[in-house]
Amino acid sequence: MTEKPQLSPSQGIEGEKQYAEVTEKWFEYPIVVHPHHTDYAGVVWHGVYLTWMEEARIECLRQLGIDYAQLVALGYELPVIEVNLRYHRPLRMGDRALVKTKVQDLDRVKIHWDYQITDWESNILYVSGRVTLVGIDREKGKIVRKLPTVLQEALVKL
Amino acid sequence: MTEKPQLSPSQGIEGEKQYAEVTEKWFEYPIVVHPHHTDYAGVVWHGVYLTWMEEARIECLRQLGIDYAQLVALGYELPVIEVNLRYHRPLRMGDRALVKTKVQDLDRVKIHWDYQITDWESNILYVSGRVTLVGIDREKGKIVRKLPTVLQEALVKL
Amino acid sequence: MTEKPQLSPSQGIEGEKQYAEVTEKWFEYPIVVHPHHTDYAGVVWHGVYLTWMEEARIECLRQLGIDYAQLVALGYELPVIEVNLRYHRPLRMGDRALVKTKVQDLDRVKIHWDYQITDWESNILYVSGRVTLVGIDREKGKIVRKLPTVLQEALVKL
Amino acid sequence: MTEKPQLSPSQGIEGEKQYAEVTEKWFEYPIVVHPHHTDYAGVVWHGVYLTWMEEARIECLRQLGIDYAQLVALGYELPVIEVNLRYHRPLRMGDRALVKTKVQDLDRVKIHWDYQITDWESNILYVSGRVTLVGIDREKGKIVRKLPTVLQEALVKL
Secondary structure, eight states: OTTOTTOOHHHHHHSSOOBOOOOTTOEEEEEEOOGGGBOTTSBBOTTHHHHHHHHHHHHHHHHTTOOHHHHHHTTEEOOEEEEEEEEOSOOBTTOEEEEEEEEEEEOSSEEEEEEEEEETTTOBEEEEEEEEEEOEETTTTEEOSSOOHHHHHHHHHO | OTTOTTOOHHHHHHSSOOBOOOOTTOEEEEEEOOGGGBOTTSBBOTTHHHHHHHHHHHHHHHHTTOOHHHHHHTTEEOOEEEEEEEEOSOOBTTOEEEEEEEEEEEOSSEEEEEEEEEETTTOBEEEEEEEEEEOEETTTTEEOSSOOHHHHHHHHHO | OTTOTTOOHHHHHHSSOOBOOOOTTOEEEEEEOOGGGBOTTSBBOTTHHHHHHHHHHHHHHHHTTOOHHHHHHTTEEOOEEEEEEEEOSOOBTTOEEEEEEEEEEEOSSEEEEEEEEEETTTOBEEEEEEEEEEOEETTTTEEOSSOOHHHHHHHHHO | OTTOTTOOHHHHHTSSOOBOOOOTTOEEEEEEOOGGGBOTTSBBOTTHHHHHHHHHHHHHHHHTTOOHHHHHHTTEEOOEEEEEEEEOSOOBTTOEEEEEEEEEEEOSSEEEEEEEEEETTTOBEEEEEEEEEEOEETTTTEEOSSOOHHHHHHHHHO
16 A cells, blocks of 8 residues: 555544545445444454455456356456555444445456445545455466456456 | 565465564464365455454463453553555465464554464465554544553563 | 244255245345355355344344444344254355345344345245344343333334 | 253343353363454354354364364365354453363264353353254265264264
8 A cells, every 4th residue: 555655544543534536437335334343342343344345346346247156167266365454444333335446457467456445425535455366277276377358358347 | 565575476376385484583373274264265265364363463462461351441442554464375274374473663653563374384474464553542532642551561572 | 943843954955945935024135145255165154144134134123213323322232142043055155145034023022033044036045043132231231121112113013 | 952941041141140061071162252253242243153163163073083174175064054052141352261062962964063152260151052064975965864984983972
C-alpha cells in the first residue's frame, strides 16, 4: 500500500474522515456485519475482511461470465500469494458497507485486485488494500505462465 | 514486505526452497493444520494464518507477563491497523508448523510484529509478513500516545 | 430433531432425494458457497452452516422491524443455548441455496428457530435443524423472564 | 442430548454450577480463548466450539495411531452428519478449558463422539454435546458399511 501514503493510520482512527476515490470502474459487493463477524471489541475481527474480499472477487468474476467453481473443475486455481491491508476505521455490528474491487494490474502471471471497503452512502473508507493472486495448474501444481484465455479476456474488461 | 525482495512468489511456489532466517529472538508458536483450516484446494485458506498470528502474539505477550484479557479489562486494546503477508507455499492438512514472531520496531504509537511461518524442523518458509498494531484507549476510542508502562517494558524485552 | 425420524442420514447421503416441507411461513435467506466456506473435501465445512443460520435469523428479525444491533444497544442479547443439526447432503463450492427459518415455538423464555437449508429451485434438503436462543439482560447477565415487548410482538408474527 | 435432561439451560446460565461427570476414559484437549474466538458479547461465538471439537477428535485419533490426513489419502473421509450441542455457560477471552471427548457408541456405520467442555481445574461445564460421523469412501461418494480395520480397531480402544 505504499501508493497511498496520504492515509496515515492515526488519521484513519482519530482524525478527519477519509474518502475513497471511487470511479465507475469498481465492482461493488454489499455486505452486512453480523454477530459472527465481530470480536470482543464489538467491531469486525480483522481477518474477516478477507472473506468478504474473496466473495467480492468471485462475484465480480461471475458477472464477467467466469464461474470460479468451473474454473477449478477445468484444472485451474487462483491462490492468493500476497495480501496488503490497511484498516482505517472499524465496521461494527449491523453496519452495511460496500466492498469495492477492481483489477489494477494484470501481467502474464499475477492478478492484482485493489480494494476499498466504504460506507454504503458516504464513501467513508474503512479498509483499503490489495490482494494478489496467481493462476495455478492444479494437476502440475505450478503457476501457469498464461492464464486461461477465457479468464484473461474477462479480466481485461476490468 | 518490501524488505524481503529476494522472495519472489513464483520462486516461492515453484522454485527452490526458501529458508527462514531464524534468530534466537523469535517467539515460536506451534500449530497443526486441522480440517477446518483447509479449503477446497486441500490447503490452508489464506485468511486462517491471521488467526494463528494473533494467537502467537497473545501467547508471546503472556510469556512476557502480559495477559491480554487483563489489558482489555484495564481499558486498552491493541487493534490491527495494517497487515502485509506473502504466501510462499501452502500448508496442508496434518502439517505441523511454527509461527515465529518478534517485535521488530516499536515507536511510541505503533507495534510492528514480524512473522515467519516455517516447517517444524527444516525452516522451510510458508508465510512471511508483518502485522502492525496500535494501542487504543477503549473509553475514549483514541490511540494512546504512550503504551501502558507494563506493556512498553514487556515489549522492549523483545 | 426427534420430530423428523424419516430422514435417516444414510438415506440423506446415499439414498433417494429428500424434499423439504416448505410452507409459506418460512423466511428465506439466499446464500452462495464461496471458497472460504469449503474444506479439503470440497464441501462446506460443517460449522459454516451456523454462520448462515445466524445471518438468516438476524435478517428475519430485521424484516420484522427488529434491528439486532439496536436490541443489544438497549441492553439485551439473544445467545444460543442449544443447537441440533442434521446434515443430509453437502453443499459444494459455487452452490446457491436457501436458508429457510421460522420461529416454531415461543415460550416466555426460549425462542426455537427451525431451519431447512435447501436447493434454490428443487427443495432438495441439505441441512435441517433447530437453534434455541434465550433473551439475556446484558447488565445483570441473567435470562429475562419476559422478552422485550417489541421483540415478543415481532416474533409472534412469525 | 435427551440423555442429559437434568441440565436445563436456565440453570446453566443463572443457576448453580453443573459439574461434568468425568471418567478416566475421556480424551482431553486443552484450548485457550483468543480474541478471534470471541464475538461482540465478549464470549466465544457459539460456532467456534465446533472447531475445537474437531481438533479434539483429530488429536484423539492421532494418539490412537490414526493420522487423519493419511486416512483421507487412503480414500476415506469422516464427515459430520449430526451435531447436538448444549451451551451451559460461555467461555470468555483468556479462559483456558478442556475439550473432553470419547466415542460413546460405535455401530458399523456411525461413530458417536460425546463431548464435555469444562474448566481446566474445577470441572465446571461450559458445553456438552454429541457429534456423529460416518465413514465415506471418497471415490464412490458412499458411506462405507465397514470402517477401515485400522480405524475400527483404534476406536474400539476408546
